[in-house]
Amino acid sequence: MILPKLKNITVERYVEGLSKFKKIENPIKLSANESALGASPKAINSFEKQKDKIFNYPESNSNLLRDSISKKFNIDPDKIICGSGSDQIFDFICKIFLERGDEVIVTEFGFIMHRIYASLHGAKVLLAKEKNFKASVDEILKNVTDKTKIVFIANPNNPTGTYLSKDEMFNLRKKLRSNILLVVDDAYFEFIDKDDFSSGLDIFKDKANVLITRTFSKIYGLAGLRLGWGYSSKQIIDAMYKIKPPFNVNRAALAAGAEAIKDNEWTKRAIDHNKLWSEKIFTILEENKIVSNKPTANFFLMNFDKTKINSDEVFEKLAKERLILRKMEQYKIPNSLRLTIGTGEANQHFIKSIQEICK
Ligand SMILES: Cc1ncc(COP(=O)(O)O)c(C=O)c1O
Structure with missing residues (x-):
């Protein structure tokens, strides 16, 4: 056949x-x-309570969880979008920005899903050289062309475990053209304890041309439920809601996530x-x-x-x-x-x- x-x-x-x-x-x-x-045992308890409700669809736009996130990090809930893992946020961002011929810069040993989603959505992916397994702002800038649309960076990065300091991140954003989106993947920020480090959200909370991603898979121990979120300007988040599948985060993940984030x-x-x-x-x-x-x-x-x-x-x-x-x-x-x-x-x-x- x-x-x-x-x-x-x-x-x-x-x-x-x-x-x-x-x-x-x-x-x-x-x-x-x-x-x-x-x-967290509280998150597991909340997860278990969902068992009688699994015949009901979840909230489509993750409103309760977005409220919890907004309270915890003091950010506008309308600038937050939740995803089935932060992976889904990478997918959304590539979907709303990338067209064939666009270029995306990732670092040589940057987290692999960034480049996978960028090429899936038709972009040419350029690898910026690293120095001693650490991202280099200069090398990223060397790869910028008229076609550059997005720069992805995980900070600290997986698998290298190295990071760019607050000053280096700030400098990167300053030197990139304003119409290049900087995506900062904060997946492991909770673990790092260095005076010269700040999370992407702390550095770029008010920057309209930055997207921050966060995950519940690492510090919160909810990898199996698939839950993450993105934070950016209203314009970018609204565009992501337009292409987001309805009910993209399941109800068990929403319930567990809302408790996990409160359990300091x-x-x-x-x-x-x-x-x-x-x-x-x-x-x-x-x-x-x-x-x-x-x-x-x-x-x-x-x-x-x-x-x-x-x-x-x-x-x-x-x-x-x-x-x-x-x-x-x-x-x-x-x-x-x-x-x-x-x-x-x-x-x-x-x-x-x-x-x-x-x-
Ligand atoms: C840097 C980085 N970002 C994102 C993820 C994936 O997160 P999620 O489980 O939320 O899709 C990982 C998982 O290993 C990671 O290492």
């Missing part, structure tokens, strides 16, 4: 962390930068846990000649050039210990693996295993 002819889809597919290792029993997944502590105690616990373990693990990595980013978010990009054993061998040996890390082939980062900070038990197990492997 001859099927209807498909469009020529050339976009590369996202490769998820665990997909190749389903055979391992009780794997310890340290490959997707999920929350070590899981979701749980959020603090997650931050403290991450700080404690990321500092501990960083020391162990240094002792074992594994080069990585300094503690910033809830993961490390680890390079094995100075160890006796390469990243593929380390991956296999850790997998035998049920520890699943993320390979960096899709990012074309050689001899490296990404490790997510896990529960105390998982981290102890990782430390013991990596010390054994590298000795």
